Amino acid sequence: MTSRSSSLPPEGIRRRSLxxxxxxxxxQLLILLAPPVGWFGxxxxxxxAILLLSAFWYLNPVTSAVVHDFSLNNFRDLIxxxxxxxxxxxxxxxxxxxxxxxxxxxxxxxxxxARVASPRVRSLLFMGVLLPLWSNYLVRVFAWxxxxxxxxxLDGLLGLAGLQGPGFSDVSTWLVFSYxxxxxxxxxxxxxxxxxxxxxxxxxxxxxxxxxxTFRRVVLPLVLxxxxxxxxxxxxxxxxxxxxxxxVAKNQFLGNVIYVNQGVANNVPFAATxxxxxxxxxxxxxxxxxxxxxxxxx
Amino acid sequence: MAISPFPDHPAETGPRPATTAARGSAVRLxxxxxxxGDVAAVAGIDLDVANGEFFSMLGPSGSGKTTTLxxxxxxxxxxxxxxxxxxxxxxxxxxxxxxxxxxxxxxxLFPHMNVGENVAYGLVIRKVPSAERRERVADALRMVRLEGxxxxxxxxxxxGQRQRVALARALVNRPRVLLLDEPLGAxxxxxxxxxxxxxxxxxxxxxxxxIYVTHDQEEALTMSDRIAVFxxxxxxxxxxxxxxxxxxxxxxxxxxxxxxxxxxGEIAERVFGTAGTFTVRPEKIRMAEPGATVAADEIGVDGQIRExxxxxxxTRYHVALGAGSELVxxxxxxxTSSMEALAAEGRPTRLIWKRxxxxxxxx
Numbered sequence: 001m002t003s004r005s006s007s008l009p010p011e012g013i014r015r016r017s018l019x020x021x022x023x024x025x026x027x028q029l030l031i032l033l034a035p036p037v038g039w040f041g042x043x044x045x046x047x048x049a050i051l052l053l054s055a056f057w058y059l060n061p062v063t064s065a066v067v068h069d070f071s072l073n074n075f076r077d078l079i080x081x082x083x084x085x086x087x088x089x090x091x092x093x094x095x096x097x098x099x100x101x102x103x104x105x106x107x108x109x110x111x112x113x114a115r116v117a118s119p120r121v122r123s124l125l126f127m128g129v130l131l132p133l134w135s136n137y138l139v140r141v142f143a144w145x146x147x148x149x150x151x152x153x154l155d156g157l158l159g160l161a162g163l164q165g166p167g168f169s170d171v172s173t174w175l176v177f178s179y180x181x182x183x184x185x186x187x188x189x190x191x192x193x194x195x196x197x198x199x200x201x202x203x204x205x206x207x208x209x210x211x212x213x214t215f216r217r218v219v220l221p222l223v224l225x226x227x228x229x230x231x232x233x234x235x236x237x238x239x240x241x242x243x244x245x246x247x248v249a250k251n252q253f254l255g256n257v258i259y260v261n262q263g264v265a266n267n268v269p270f271a272a273t274x275x276x277x278x279x280x281x282x283x284x285x286x287x288x289x290x291x292x293x294x295x296x297x298x
Numbered sequence: 299m300a301i302s303p304f305p306d307h308p309a310e311t312g313p314r315p316a317t318t319a320a321r322g323s324a325v326r327l328x329x330x331x332x333x334x335g336d337v338a339a340v341a342g343i344d345l346d347v348a349n350g351e352f353f354s355m356l357g358p359s360g361s362g363k364t365t366t367l368x369x370x371x372x373x374x375x376x377x378x379x380x381x382x383x384x385x386x387x388x389x390x391x392x393x394x395x396x397x398x399x400x401x402x403x404x405x406x407l408f409p410h411m412n413v414g415e416n417v418a419y420g421l422v423i424r425k426v427p428s429a430e431r432r433e434r435v436a437d438a439l440r441m442v443r444l445e446g447x448x449x450x451x452x453x454x455x456x457x458g459q460r461q462r463v464a465l466a467r468a469l470v471n472r473p474r475v476l477l478l479d480e481p482l483g484a485x486x487x488x489x490x491x492x493x494x495x496x497x498x499x500x501x502x503x504x505x506x507x508x509i510y511v512t513h514d515q516e517e518a519l520t521m522s523d524r525i526a527v528f529x530x531x532x533x534x535x536x537x538x539x540x541x542x543x544x545x546x547x548x549x550x551x552x553x554x555x556x557x558x559x560x561x562x563g564e565i566a567e568r569v570f571g572t573a574g575t576f577t578v579r580p581e582k583i584r585m586a587e588p589g590a591t592v593a594a595d596e597i598g599v600d601g602q603i604r605e606x607x608x609x610x611x612x613t614r615y616h617v618a619l620g621a622g623s624e625l626v627x628x629x630x631x632x633x634t635s636s637m638e639a640l641a642a643e644g645r646p647t648r649l650i651w652k653r654x655x656x657x658x659x660x661x
Contacts, residue, residue, distance in 0.1 A: 199402045199403075202373050203400070204408075207394075207467070218408060
């Protein structure tokens with residue numbers, strides 16, 4: 001007995017309080033989660049609440065000072081000005097195009113990584129996918145600015161075929177966004193393929209399924225949640241970005257408008273109103289994604 | 299093949315073996331080799347499985363039995379040799395071009411489909427009309443005693459139920475040959491024994507050739523019409539359960555199927571009068587008092603009981619024969635109590651068995 005108790009730490013206030021904590025699970029959780037929950041509640045949700053609130057404020061037309069008063073004027077301006085509708089439409093179209101492009105590109109790459117490549121080749125590909133994320137986002141967009149510039153490398157290359165590059169346009173925005181967010185699509189789809197047991201492919205072939213049948217009936221339904229998960233990244237990141245359109249586009253995008261209103265025009269209430277648009281679109285998108293089971297794959 | 303030194307004793311070989319020629323060959327392997335890199339997983343196998351037969355491929359892990367099964371299914375292609383399915387060469391055909399179906403070790407049920415959709419999968423692909431499809435799925439589920447489970451998801455089933463769904467999904471296609479890859483491996487002992495009986499009954503009812511891979515010798519002995527014992531990518535022996543058990547062709551078979559009880563060298567010479575390796579099954583040996591009389595058709599050898607292991611219905615005795623040799627003897631505890639059995643340790647004894655039960659084997 002004595003030899004047994006001697007292996008325990010000495011009896012004392014420290015040991016007794018730790019023992020009490022061990023028995024009291026809610027107290028453990030409180031200590032563990034209080035800092036992140038506090039941060040999340042105050043800094044993140046708090047600022048979001050102020051954003052929503054300030055969307056109903058307005059500027060004094062004479063002094064340009066923010067009037068902390070309830071008004072729906074911003075929302076009326078937002079809906080009535082056809083320019084805003086065009087901008088929203090353009091942004092959503094590009095976001096959808098980027099998502100579709102990244103799906104098409106990521107699918108074969110993720111498939112190859114998960115099911116074909118040897119472990120060595122797989123880690124090389126992982127490096128290749130992740131490496132761009134190590135360099136600064138701005139640097140990468142600027143690199144595209146150089147590539148896309150008039151008389152730049154892309155123009156030169158396409159010129160050989162008698163074509164002309166997209167210059168700074170909606171097409172170039174689509175190109176650059178597709179490049180930027182591709183890793184965020186590849187990784188979830190890769191994980192999705194990885195999770196399918198190999199025997200399912202064999203079982204499908206065994207039951208008479210050719211490659212295309214197996215893909216349509218077994219593979220696609222099983223990776224669809226992963227694809228939806230990846231599309232949340234590509235879609236939402238495109239929707240909110242203002243740097244890429246500023247650098248490689250002529251037209252305005254949602255992010256630009258918010259940025260300009262907030263930073264240049266100093267109309268913070270209208271910027272807040274505009275910011276509700278992507279939040280609303282994302283809410284709808286996430287609802288659809290949830291129906292497709294995207295959150296089971298995250 | 300089994301060396302039969304006592305051909306005047308056919309009773310020991312069991313009721314079968316019907317010749318494959320008479321019933322037609324379902325699967326035929328001709329010098330099949332499969333290499334993975336430098337490793338020959340299957341190093342030249344010839345095999346003939348008859349129509350309607352319950353054929354087991356038995357062996358330890360890495361013996362090539364699963365690779366052989368996968369080559370018959372088409373998941374692996376042989377490096378050399380031919381695979382014939384009812385006479386048709388399918389060596390290089392894809393799995394979906396072969397009229398065989400597989401029950402996988404991990405069941406491989408499609409998690410996004412319910413039980414009914416899983417079972418119907420092969421029929422949907424073969425474009426069987428929906429009325430017939432429904433009927434066949436219902437029949438298949440009834441056969442595995444899962445009627446009314448159509449709408450359940452695989453995740454809502456127990457291991458034994460998943461096993462049955464996998465079986466129904468394969469059988470519903472009415473393949474020429476059903477391949478089973480250690481299908482009972484993941485089940486607990488009780489369920490496994492139940493499923494063994496059920497599998498055998500189902501095979502009897504549908505009359506489809508079953509090729510069954512297992513590392514469990516008891517399972518193979520219980521269910522099979524014939525057994526092929528695999529070792530190191532080769533087949534050591536093919537025969538009925540009785541043949542394989544009673545007349546092991548090689549030392550490996552003697553050891554893998556049942557307990558290895560080998561007599562060789564000096565002891566073999568002393569007991570049998572000739573050099574060589576002999577085997578005798580533990581339950582064939584009778585333990586008698588030292589000096590007991592040995593009949594003309596019997597063999598007697600003296601030894602000392604070194605260890606006694608009480609197993610409930612039986613007791614296992616390890617008897618030292620001198621010169622480093624030892625025999626294992628199992629005796630049913632018909633009248634012996636555990637106390638009596640255990641008290642025998644250390645006592646001298648005379649082991650007696652019928653001459654016909656000790657067979658020479660090739661090592």
